Amino acid sequence: xxxxxxxxxxxxxxxxxxxxxxxxxxxxxxxxxxxxxxxxxxxxxxxxxxxxxxxxxxxxxxxxxxxxxxxxxxxxxxxxxxxxxxxxxxxxxxxxxxxxxxxxxxxxxxxxxx
Amino acid sequence: xxxxxxxxxxxxxxxxxxxxxxxxxxxxxxxxxxxxxxxxxxxxxxxxxxxxxxxxxxxxxxxxxxxxxxxxxxxxxxxxxxxxxxxxxxxxxxxxxxxxxxxxxxxxxxxxxx
Numbered sequence: 001x002x003x004x005x006x007x008x009x010x011x012x013x014x015x016x017x018x019x020x021x022x023x024x025x026x027x028x029x030x031x032x033x034x035x036x037x038x039x040x041x042x043x044x045x046x047x048x049x050x051x052x053x054x055x056x057x058x059x060x061x062x063x064x065x066x067x068x069x070x071x072x073x074x075x076x077x078x079x080x081x082x083x084x085x086x087x088x089x090x091x092x093x094x095x096x097x098x099x100x101x102x103x104x105x106x107x108x109x110x111x112x113x114x
Numbered sequence: 115x116x117x118x119x120x121x122x123x124x125x126x127x128x129x130x131x132x133x134x135x136x137x138x139x140x141x142x143x144x145x146x147x148x149x150x151x152x153x154x155x156x157x158x159x160x161x162x163x164x165x166x167x168x169x170x171x172x173x174x175x176x177x178x179x180x181x182x183x184x185x186x187x188x189x190x191x192x193x194x195x196x197x198x199x200x201x202x203x204x205x206x207x208x209x210x211x212x213x214x215x216x217x218x219x220x221x222x223x224x225x226x227x228x
Binding site for chain 2: 100101
């Protein structure tokens with residue numbers, strides 16, 4: 001089954017509003033990451049939060065992680081039309097020998113209307 | 115700085131024809147390399163990954179194969195394409211670490227099998 005599940009699957013907001021996306025996962029993790037994908041392009045890494053961190057900021061991005069609930073949220077403040085994209089969470093599973101793979105969610109489509 | 119190249123950008127191939135997609139990375143050594151496929155409006159499916167020359171791990175049984183003939187070159191191949199092979203193929207690299215941190219993606223190849 002999919003490790004990361006973003007919620008909602010699609011979100012449409014007005015420019016200037018905040019956008020919140022949620023991600024749930026099933027297994028223990030070493031870290032959780034968020035990526036952005038513009039239409040027809042490759043993914044771009046946005047932010048990484050480690051399992052021992054609860055909150056992290058980068059510019060207009062704020063990520064929280066609740067390992068007890070196995071969930072994370074990505075907040076984009078003061079959204080812009082250029083933030084229109086698909087957003088993916090990805091987890092690095094915590095396995096004894098380490099992990100060379102990320103498990104991606106299905107993604108969430110954010111539309112920011114000017 | 116590191117860059118990742120994929121080609122071709124788009125490809126239209128008939129069913130039963132062979133396939134060869136190439137990915138090269140510049141500016142880094144000993145990267146982990148990954149091939150993903152993304153169906154329309156869907157998440158990423160990990161197809162293959164490699165932690166070194168000649169070392170290929172397959173995630174999904176299918177009619178695709180991968181090879182890593184050089185440290186920074188990753189090739190995705192098929193002897194006979196199926197309609198279901200259509201999709202957006204993404205190559206990615208990451209640095210070596212016990213747990214996977216950021217991945218860096220190429221621009222992708224849009225494959226349409228007719």
